[in-house]
Amino acid sequence: MAQFTDRHGTQHPLPAPDAAAQVRGDDRAHVFHSWSAQALIDPLPVAAGEGSTFWDYDGNAYLDFSSQLVNLNLGHQHPDLIAAIQQQAGRLATIQPAVANDVRGELARLISEVAPDGLEKVFFTNGGAEANEYAVRMARQVTGRRKVLSMYRSYHGSTSTAISLTGDPRRWANEVSDAGAVRFFGPYLYRSPFHSTTLAEESQRALEHLEQTILLEGPATIAAIIIETVVGTNGVLVPPPGYLQGVRELCDRHGIVYIADEVMVGFGRLGEWFGIDAYDGRPDLITFAKGINSGYVPLGGVVISDAIAGRFDKTPFPGGLTYSGHPLACAAGVATFEVFRRDGILERVRDLGERVVEPTLRGWVDKHPSVGEVRGRGLFWAVELVRDRETREPLVPFNASGADAAPMGAFTAAAKEGGVWPFTHFNRMHVAPPLVISETDLVRGLAVLDDALSVADGYVT
Template structure:
C-alpha cells in the first residue's frame, strides 16, 4: 500500500499499486474515450483526490490546476458535498422529474435567488450541453424563429445543436449539422479580427460587426444570440467594457433572446455567482452546469426569464430528461450554496485572483519572451504563448496536433513532472484550480509553471 498525507496532516493509504495495472487493462480494453484517437492515448489511473490535489496509484501527487474540466470548483472529495449525497441516497436516491421533490425545488429557489430580477424558473438538465440545447429550444419556441448566432471562438457542448453552436474545430467533424446556426467574430483584443488598437475600439467594432451580421441574416429570423460570458476553453477571453451591454441592447431592439452560457464560469469561477454580474448585464436565459455542484453528480440547467416561462404556461414545453433535477445532484448543489456562503468562496476567489495570480502572471509577461499575453479574472486565467512577442506568432499553430503540438505537450509534461497537472489548449496554458485551493498551494503551482516556461522561452525569438 502507498501512503499519502491528507490536508489535515494525517496519513492514509492508496490502493495497492498492483491495482494500477488492472485499471489500465480494463480501461484500454473496454473504455472508449471522448475527443481522442483511442490508440494514441494513455490515460493516467487516478486513485484518490482531496481538495486541490489528486494521486495516482504510485503515490505521485498532482495539484489539479484545471479543476479536471473546470468543474471541480469545490475540489476533490469535499466532505460537505459527499455527506449531502450520502444522506440523500439514504432517504430518496431518485425520483422522476414530473414529481415534486424537496431538494430539487430548494436548489431551484437558491439558484434563482442569485439570478437577475425576473428570472424565477429553472429547467434542470444533466449537464451543460443539454442545458444549451434546451435554452435554444426555449428561445425558438418563444420567438417562433429558427436562427441562433454564436461566436467562432466558443464551445457549447457536443450534442446536436450544441456542437453546431460551437465555433471551434471540434465542430468540423460533426458537419453538416444545424444549418440555422450562424457564427460571427467576438471580441479578442490581442488578436483582433477588427484591427483594433484599444479595448474601446474593439467593443465598438465588434458590435458593429455583429449588427451587420444580424442585418444580413434578417433580425426577424433570429431566435437567439448565445455567448459564453467569458470564453472558456478557447482563450479565457474577457469581454471588453460595454460589449455585453451592446449585445443586450441589440437583442432588445430586435426581439432576440440573449442566452448567457455560464456552464464554465458560473458559480464562483471568476469571483461572482454568475460571471455576467461582473459586467452589469442581465440575459434572458442562463445555461449552467459544472460548478453548481462541482460535478459530483451530473447536473445542469437553464434559468428562465419570466416572460419565456409564462409562454409555456398553457402550452406544453416539448423537452424533457429522465434524470432532470436528480435528487443526488441537487443535494450536492444545495451543499455547494451552503459552503459558498459559510466559507466566503467568492471573496477568497477575488482575493486570490487579484493578490496572487494577477501580479504573478503579469511578472511572467514581463520576464518570459514566450509569453505574449496574460488575461483573466478570479481563478480563471490564460497564458498565451508565442514564438515572437512582436509578431504574436503562436507557439504552436491553430488546432495543432502531433508533432506540431509537441512544444505544448512538452510544457505540460514538465509541469506534471513537478507535481502540477496543467490545462492546455492550442497555444495557451490556462490556470483554473479548485476555488478551495490553499494560497501556499496556489503559489507553489504557479512557481512550477514559471519554471517550466523557461523551456518555451528557448523556442521564442
C-alpha cells in the same frame, strides 16, 4: 505502500502500485474515450483525490490546476458534498421529475435568489451541453424563429445543436447537425479581427460586426444569440467594457433572445455567483452546470426569464429528461450553496485572483519571452504563448497536433514533472484551480508553471 494525506492531516494508504496495471488494462481494452484516437492515448490511472490534489497509484501527487474540466470548484472529496449525497441516498435516492421534490425545489429557489432580477424559474438538465440545447429550444419556441448566432471562438457542448453552435475545430467533424447555426467574430483584442488597438475600439467594432451579421442574416429569422460570458476553453476571452450591454441592446431592438452560457464561469469561478454579475450582463436565459455541484453527480440547467417562462404557463413545454433535477445531484448543489456562504468562497476567489494570481502572471510577461499576453479574472486565467512577441506568432499553430504541437507538449510534461496538472489548449495555458485551493498550494503551483515556462522560452525565435 504509497499514501495520501486528507484535509485533516490524516494519512491513508493508496492501492498497491500493481493495481494500476489492471486499471490501465481495463481502460485500454474496454473504455472508449471522447475526442481521442483510441490507440494513441494512454490515460493516467488515478487512485485518489483530496482538496486540490489527486494521486496516481505510484503515489505521485498532482496539484489540479485545471479543476478537472473546470468543474471541480470545491475540490476533490469535499466532505459536505459527500455527506449531502449520502444523506439524500439514504432517504430518497431518486424520483422522477414530474413530482415535487424538496431538494430540487430548494436548489431552484437558491439559484433564482442569486440570479439577476426577473429570472425566477429553473429547468434542470444533466449537464452543460443539454442546458444549451434546451435554452436554444426555448428561444426557438417563443420567437418562432430558427437561426442562432454564436462566436467562432466558443464551445457550447457536443450534442447536436450545441456542437453546431461551437466555434472551435471540434465542430468540423460533426457538421452539419443544426443548419440554423450562424457564427460571428467576438471581441479578442490581442488577435483582433477588426484591427483594433484599444479595448474601446474592439468593443465598438465587434458590436458593429455583430449588428451587420444580424442585418445580413435577417433579424426576423434569428431566435437567439448565445455567448459564453467569458469565453472558456477557447482563450479566457474577457468581454471589453460595454460589449455585453451592446449585445443586450441589439437583442432588444430585434426581438432576439440573449443566452448567457455560464457552464464554465458560473458559481464562483470569477468570484461571482454568475459571471454576468461582473460585467453587468442582462440575459434572457442563463445556462449552467459544472460549478453548481462540482460535478459530484451530473447536473446542469437553464435559468429562465419570467417573460419566457410565462409563455409556457398554458402551453406545454416540448421537452424533458428522465433525470432532470436528480435528487442526489440537487442535494450536492444545495450543499454547494451552504459551503460557498459559510466559507466565503466568492470573497476568497476575488482576493486570491487580485492579490496572488494576477500580479504573478503579469510578472511572467517581463520574465518569459514566450508569454505574449495574460488575461482573466478570479481563478480563471489564460497565458497566451508565442514564438515571437512582435508578430504574435503562436507557440504552436491553431489546432496543432502531432509534431506541430510538440512545444506545448514539452511545456505540459514539465508542469506534470513538477507536480502540477495543467489545462492547455492550442497555444494557451489556463490557470483554473479549485476555488478551495490553499494560498500555499496556489503559490507553489504557480511557481511550478513559472519554471515550466522556461521550456516554452526555448522555442522563441
